[in-house]
Amino acid sequence: MISVVIPVHNEERSVALLYDELAAAFAGDGRAWEAVFVDDGSTDGTFGALTRLHDAQDNVRVVRLRRNFGKAAALDAGFGEASGEIVVTIDGDLQDDPAEVPRLLAKLDEGYDLVSGWKTKRRDPITRRVPSKVFNAVAGKVSGVKLHDMNCGLKAYRAEVVEGMQIYGELHRYIPVLAHYRGYRVTELPVNHRPREHGRSNYGVERYVRGFLDLLTVTFMGRYRHRPLHLFGGLGLLFSLLGTAILCYLTVVKLLGNAIGQRPLLLLGVLLVVVGIQLLSLGLISELITSHHEERTGGADRAARLVDEVLR
Structure with missing residues (x-):
């Protein structure tokens, strides 16, 4: 069984056409399939069109959200x-x-385990293509997952990849990153992209800003969720060493008979040491919280989720 999850928002004229194209694509495949449409709070006749499609086809399921929650919530529901x-x-x-x-x-x-589409010839205005290229370059650099088109809507997953995955905000952009951090095999494939014929785009520059903030969240949760001291402790040690080096230098200057009480460098050195100690303390507290959480939820269950296969 193959489930095709389709988030839609004000796409009244597209849903039936999309189903027909999907049916044609699966015609020679031989495997059973279903279409799961998620109406993300449409204000036009989209839900009516989906209702008619559901009544006409046995393999169509429709999920209607109470209002427009965004693509991440729609995908999560699907x-x-x-x-x-x-x-x-x-x-x-x-x-x-x-x-x-x-x-x-x-x-x-x-x-x-996950194949992401790559729109090599994207049929969108340059005002969307350029920010998208910059965004994908930054996302790949920060996350370590080198994909040309992180946000392509056309993807295929094994069901286990998305089971239990929490998607909210703009995190739908980073499903390949989340899957990579969980140990799944991720790749991409060049796909055809077509110009928009119906409706209008719902994306704006502000979504890239929110997306970058979510990138920081994903990277932190993926790399340091189970070892927060490596992040906070590393920064704390760096700041503390820099502050200590500055204070040692000022101590030598003072011993040589020079006044240091009015020097901004003194304030910087003290500030770096204090901030470094605070970061180290934050890292240790985070480690205690993480350890307690693992004990309550069961480390064995988490280990089982990381296993790919066992030969006995």
Whole structure:
């Protein structure tokens, strides 16, 4: 079973066309599939169109959110309703080409857990293409996951990748990063991208700003969630050593008979030492909280989630 999760917002004219294209793409595949549409608080006739499609097709499921919560919440709701062993996500605006889905599934069969689409020839205005290139470059540098198109809506996953994954805010952009940090095999595949024919884009520059802040969250949670002292302790040691070096230098200056009471460097040295000690203390407290949480939730369960396979 393959579950295709489709978040939609004001896409009344697109949903039926998208289903027909998906049906054509799966026609020669032979595997059962379902379409899980998530209406993210549409204000046009999208839900009515989805209702008619649901009545006409046996493999269509519809989830309606109370209001527009954003793409991350829509995907999270769709993942919760999907019943397939493989989950495919695709945007509802018809810019992603459903004919590419079999290629993504074939790539999964090569042993990958997540295959992300890469829009090599993106059919969007330059005002979206340029910020997206900058964003993807920064995201790859910060997260360590080198993908050309982190935010492509066309992706294929093994269901276990998204099970239990908490997606909120703008974290849907970083599902490949979250999967990578959890040990899953991630790759990308060039896919066809088409110009928008219906509706209008809901993305603005402010989403890139929020997305960058969420990138910091994802990177911290992925790299330092179970070892916070490595981050806070490292910064604390660095600041403390710099502050100590400055104070040692000023001590020598003082012993040579020079006044240091009015020098800004003295204040900087004291400040660095104090901040360094605070960061070290914060790291130790975070380690205690993390250790306590692991004891309560069960370290064995977490270890089981990290296991890929066992040969006995």
